[in-house]
Amino acid sequence: MTIKDLKEIMDSTSDAAVLIDGDGVVTAINAACVALLGAGRAVVGRQCHELFAGTSEVGKVCEADCCVLGAVHAGRPLRNFDMQVNTTTGRQWCNVTVLHSGSRTRPWALNIFRVVDVRKRLEMLVRDFVATTTGLDQEMASKVLAHGRPALQVSLTSQEQKVLKLLSRGESTAGVAKELGISPTTAANHIQRAMVKLSAHTRLDAVRRAQHAGII
Incomplete structure:
Protein backbone atom coordinates (compact mmCIF):
# COMPACT_ATOMS: atom_id res chain seq x y z
CA MET A 1 0.00 0.00 0.00
CA VAL A 116 -15.24 10.54 23.12
CA ASP A 117 -14.78 13.18 25.82
CA VAL A 118 -18.33 13.10 27.24
CA ARG A 119 -18.52 9.30 27.20
CA LYS A 120 -15.12 8.95 28.87
CA ARG A 121 -15.86 11.49 31.59
CA LEU A 122 -19.16 9.77 32.37
CA GLU A 123 -17.38 6.41 32.56
CA MET A 124 -14.86 7.86 35.01
CA LEU A 125 -17.62 9.40 37.15
CA VAL A 126 -19.50 6.09 37.29
CA ARG A 127 -16.29 4.20 38.03
CA ASP A 128 -15.42 6.56 40.88
CA PHE A 129 -18.96 6.26 42.25
CA VAL A 130 -18.79 2.46 42.18
CA ALA A 131 -15.35 2.52 43.80
CA THR A 132 -16.56 4.86 46.56
CA THR A 133 -19.79 3.01 47.34
CA THR A 134 -18.38 -0.53 47.17
CA GLY A 135 -14.89 -0.01 48.56
CA LEU A 136 -13.32 -1.43 45.39
CA ASP A 137 -10.21 0.19 43.97
CA GLN A 138 -10.57 2.05 40.66
CA GLU A 139 -9.05 -0.76 38.58
CA MET A 140 -11.45 -3.37 39.97
CA ALA A 141 -14.41 -1.00 39.60
CA SER A 142 -13.47 -0.50 35.94
CA LYS A 143 -13.37 -4.27 35.40
CA VAL A 144 -16.80 -4.69 37.01
CA LEU A 145 -18.28 -2.02 34.75
CA ALA A 146 -16.58 -3.44 31.65
CA HIS A 147 -17.87 -6.93 32.44
CA GLY A 148 -21.41 -5.60 32.59
CA ARG A 149 -21.21 -3.74 29.28
CA PRO A 150 -23.35 -5.38 26.58
CA ALA A 151 -21.33 -6.86 23.73
CA LEU A 152 -22.05 -6.23 20.09
CA GLN A 153 -24.24 -9.12 18.94
CA VAL A 154 -22.66 -9.96 15.60
CA SER A 155 -21.79 -13.35 14.16
CA LEU A 156 -18.97 -13.17 11.61
CA THR A 157 -17.68 -16.15 9.67
CA SER A 158 -14.05 -17.14 10.17
CA GLN A 159 -13.27 -15.79 6.70
CA GLU A 160 -14.90 -12.44 7.51
CA GLN A 161 -12.85 -12.24 10.71
CA LYS A 162 -9.66 -12.98 8.78
CA VAL A 163 -10.55 -10.28 6.26
CA LEU A 164 -11.07 -7.68 9.01
CA LYS A 165 -7.80 -8.64 10.70
CA LEU A 166 -5.97 -8.09 7.40
CA LEU A 167 -7.73 -4.75 6.89
CA SER A 168 -6.65 -3.72 10.40
CA ARG A 169 -3.05 -4.24 9.25
CA GLY A 170 -3.58 -1.90 6.32
CA GLU A 171 -4.07 -4.48 3.57
CA SER A 172 -5.98 -3.47 0.42
CA THR A 173 -8.61 -5.68 -1.24
CA ALA A 174 -5.89 -7.10 -3.48
CA GLY A 175 -3.66 -7.71 -0.45
CA VAL A 176 -6.46 -9.50 1.40
CA ALA A 177 -7.14 -11.67 -1.66
CA LYS A 178 -3.47 -12.60 -1.98
CA GLU A 179 -3.10 -13.45 1.73
CA LEU A 180 -6.19 -15.66 1.75
CA GLY A 181 -5.68 -17.19 -1.70
CA ILE A 182 -9.01 -15.95 -3.03
CA SER A 183 -10.04 -13.64 -5.87
CA PRO A 184 -10.30 -9.86 -5.31
CA THR A 185 -14.04 -10.11 -6.03
CA THR A 186 -14.52 -12.74 -3.31
CA ALA A 187 -12.43 -10.66 -0.90
CA ALA A 188 -14.54 -7.58 -1.66
CA ASN A 189 -17.71 -9.61 -1.03
CA HIS A 190 -16.42 -10.78 2.38
CA ILE A 191 -15.56 -7.20 3.28
CA GLN A 192 -18.97 -5.93 2.23
CA ARG A 193 -20.82 -8.63 4.20
CA ALA A 194 -18.76 -7.89 7.31
CA MET A 195 -19.54 -4.17 6.96
CA VAL A 196 -23.27 -4.88 6.67
CA LYS A 197 -23.26 -7.16 9.73
CA LEU A 198 -21.39 -4.54 11.76
CA SER A 199 -23.60 -1.67 10.47
CA ALA A 200 -20.40 0.06 9.36
CA HIS A 201 -20.29 2.73 6.69
CA THR A 202 -16.56 2.39 5.93
CA ARG A 203 -13.91 -0.29 6.20
CA LEU A 204 -12.18 1.63 8.98
CA ASP A 205 -15.45 1.78 10.89
CA ALA A 206 -15.94 -1.97 10.44
CA VAL A 207 -12.46 -2.68 11.82
CA ARG A 208 -13.02 -0.41 14.81
CA ARG A 209 -16.42 -1.88 15.62
CA ALA A 210 -15.01 -5.40 15.43
CA GLN A 211 -12.08 -4.45 17.68
CA HIS A 212 -14.34 -2.76 20.22
CA ALA A 213 -16.56 -5.85 20.35
CA GLY A 214 -13.54 -8.12 20.80
CA ILE A 215 -14.26 -9.97 17.55
CA ILE A 216 -10.76 -9.37 16.18
Missing part, protein backbone atom coordinates in the same frame (compact mmCIF):
# COMPACT_ATOMS: atom_id res chain seq x y z
CA THR A 2 1.45 3.36 -1.07
CA ILE A 3 1.40 6.67 0.81
CA LYS A 4 -1.07 7.90 -1.81
CA ASP A 5 -3.41 4.99 -1.00
CA LEU A 6 -3.16 5.75 2.70
CA LYS A 7 -3.91 9.44 2.16
CA GLU A 8 -7.01 8.49 0.17
CA ILE A 9 -8.15 6.32 3.08
CA MET A 10 -7.51 9.19 5.50
CA ASP A 11 -9.53 11.59 3.39
CA SER A 12 -12.43 9.11 3.27
CA THR A 13 -13.11 9.33 7.01
CA SER A 14 -14.60 12.22 8.97
CA ASP A 15 -12.52 11.21 12.01
CA ALA A 16 -9.12 12.77 12.63
CA ALA A 17 -6.36 10.67 11.06
CA VAL A 18 -2.58 10.88 11.42
CA LEU A 19 -0.03 8.86 9.46
CA ILE A 20 3.36 8.31 11.07
CA ASP A 21 6.50 6.48 9.98
CA GLY A 22 8.50 3.93 11.95
CA ASP A 23 10.25 6.69 13.90
CA GLY A 24 7.01 8.30 15.03
CA VAL A 25 7.34 11.24 12.63
CA VAL A 26 4.08 12.63 11.24
CA THR A 27 4.03 12.18 7.45
CA ALA A 28 0.40 13.16 6.72
CA ILE A 29 -2.80 14.32 8.42
CA ASN A 30 -6.33 14.82 7.12
CA ALA A 31 -8.64 17.84 7.28
CA ALA A 32 -10.48 16.45 10.31
CA CYS A 33 -7.20 16.28 12.20
CA VAL A 34 -6.38 19.88 11.26
CA ALA A 35 -9.77 20.90 12.67
CA LEU A 36 -9.22 18.88 15.85
CA LEU A 37 -5.73 20.20 16.53
CA GLY A 38 -6.02 23.68 15.07
CA ALA A 39 -2.34 23.40 14.18
CA GLY A 40 -2.53 23.19 10.38
CA ARG A 41 -0.60 20.84 8.14
CA ALA A 42 2.67 22.37 9.35
CA VAL A 43 2.69 19.57 11.92
CA VAL A 44 3.98 17.22 9.22
CA GLY A 45 7.57 16.39 10.10
CA ARG A 46 7.02 16.68 13.85
CA GLN A 47 7.15 13.85 16.34
CA CYS A 48 3.70 12.43 16.99
CA HIS A 49 4.18 12.30 20.76
CA GLU A 50 5.05 16.01 20.86
CA LEU A 51 1.95 16.85 18.84
CA PHE A 52 -0.65 15.01 20.91
CA ALA A 53 1.05 14.69 24.31
CA GLY A 54 -1.37 11.87 25.06
CA THR A 55 -2.08 10.72 28.60
CA SER A 56 -4.30 8.08 30.17
CA GLU A 57 -5.86 7.89 33.61
CA VAL A 58 -2.60 6.54 34.99
CA GLY A 59 -0.04 8.69 33.22
CA LYS A 60 1.79 9.40 29.98
CA VAL A 61 0.90 7.43 26.84
CA CYS A 62 2.66 9.43 24.13
CA GLU A 63 6.45 9.22 24.24
CA ALA A 64 9.32 8.58 21.88
CA ASP A 65 9.13 4.80 22.40
CA CYS A 66 5.37 4.31 22.82
CA CYS A 67 3.20 1.21 22.63
CA VAL A 68 2.13 2.09 19.08
CA LEU A 69 5.69 2.13 17.73
CA GLY A 70 6.43 -1.03 19.69
CA ALA A 71 3.51 -2.78 17.98
CA VAL A 72 4.54 -1.41 14.58
CA HIS A 73 8.09 -2.75 14.82
CA ALA A 74 6.97 -6.07 16.28
CA GLY A 75 4.24 -6.50 13.65
CA ARG A 76 1.78 -6.96 16.50
CA PRO A 77 -1.89 -5.86 16.30
CA LEU A 78 -2.95 -3.22 18.80
CA ARG A 79 -6.39 -2.83 20.37
CA ASN A 80 -8.08 0.55 20.28
CA PHE A 81 -7.58 2.64 23.41
CA ASP A 82 -8.59 5.94 25.02
CA MET A 83 -6.22 8.80 25.69
CA GLN A 84 -6.47 12.51 26.42
CA VAL A 85 -4.85 14.77 23.81
CA ASN A 86 -4.31 18.43 22.95
CA THR A 87 -7.13 19.94 20.85
CA THR A 88 -8.39 23.38 19.86
CA THR A 89 -10.73 23.34 22.87
CA GLY A 90 -8.18 22.05 25.35
CA ARG A 91 -7.50 18.52 26.54
CA GLN A 92 -10.08 16.03 25.27
CA TRP A 93 -10.49 12.27 25.47
CA CYS A 94 -10.25 10.43 22.16
CA ASN A 95 -10.57 6.78 21.25
CA VAL A 96 -7.62 5.77 19.08
CA THR A 97 -7.58 2.99 16.50
CA VAL A 98 -4.21 2.04 15.03
CA LEU A 99 -3.71 0.38 11.64
CA HIS A 100 -0.13 -0.45 10.74
CA SER A 101 1.88 -2.02 7.96
CA GLY A 102 3.30 -4.98 9.85
CA SER A 103 6.43 -4.39 7.75
CA ARG A 104 9.91 -4.14 9.22
CA THR A 105 11.39 -2.64 6.05
CA ARG A 106 9.00 0.29 5.61
CA PRO A 107 6.89 0.57 8.76
CA TRP A 108 4.01 3.01 9.13
CA ALA A 109 1.00 3.46 11.38
CA LEU A 110 -2.31 5.14 10.66
CA ASN A 111 -3.86 6.53 13.85
CA ILE A 112 -7.59 7.32 13.79
CA PHE A 113 -8.89 9.61 16.55
CA ARG A 114 -12.56 9.83 17.53
CA VAL A 115 -13.52 12.35 20.23
